[in-house]
Amino acid sequence: MKCRLLKDNFNIAEAINSVSSPKVGGIVIFLGKVRNESHGKKVKKLIYEAYEEMAVAEMERIREEAMKKFPIEDILIWHRYGELEIGEDTILIVASGKHRREAFDACRWTIDEVKRRVPVWKKEVTDEGTFWIEGEKQIKIS
Amino acid sequence: MIMKVKVRYFARFRSIVGVREEEFEVPEGIRVKELLDILKERRPELKNEVFAQDEDADVNVSKNGRYVSFDDHLSDGDVVALFPPVSGG
Known part of the structure; x- marks a missing residue:
């Protein structure tokens, strides 16, 4: 499946394999990670919540748009949810093309669209309390 | 005439309301914005915490997953979902 929401870690080799074909001359990968700092606070972990059915449907719509917009061979979007520790993988975009340019362009466009549109929210557990992240805003919970 | 719509809440909005989903009987054929007005009346906590600062608060609405x-x-x-700006990736 090219668009997935999953609890377990990504199998990156499987992802690369699924967008590969003899026509492909270049593959671009974006892999998001849990960082140990946010808005100047020390992050302990992230908890991702998703509107699961819509998140997968929206990722599929973004994927279809990317396939139309860029002359790529294939692209996949996988996103994780649940509790993630520092250093864990959060999102994986893999774009394949005949040439590198379209794969880079599609990968960058797709990650930006996912961040803007896919209904997934992160809760940051930091040393100064727990916060919901809403777009650019950080809202304290406890 | 009356129709039924399901309303789902996510992330901070779910915490505010305290339920994931509820069903409302509303006048047939109303618009999303009219449903939001009904919700503000029946769920004052939404009115106070989500729509308090301005009418165009950052509220995303989906219908049947779009x-x-x-x-x-x-x-x-219809299944209508209310949620704050997203923060995936």
Whole structure:
């Protein structure tokens, strides 16, 4: 499946394999990670919540748009949810093309669209309390 | 005439309301923005915490798993979700 929401870690080799074909001359990968700092606070972990059915449907719509917009061979979007520790993988975009340019362009466009549109929210557990992240805003919970 | 719509809440909005989903009986064929007005009345906590600062608060609305505009009409059985700006990736 090219668009997935999953609890377990990504199998990156499987992802690369699924967008590969003899026509492909270049593959671009974006892999998001849990960082140990946010808005100047020390992050302990992230908890991702998703509107699961819509998140997968929206990722599929973004994927279809990317396939139309860029002359790529294939692209996949996988996103994780649940509790993630520092250093864990959060999102994986893999774009394949005949040439590198379209794969880079599609990968960058797709990650930006996912961040803007896919209904997934992160809760940051930091040393100064727990916060919901809403777009650019950080809202304290406890 | 009356129709039924399901309303789902996510992330901070779910914490505010305290339930994931509830069903409302509303006048047939109303628009999303009219449903929001009904919700503000029946769920004052939403009015106070989500729509308090300004009418155009950052509220995303989807209908049956797709983003909709506040002018869209609703039908019987629609599932409407209310959620804050997203923060995936």
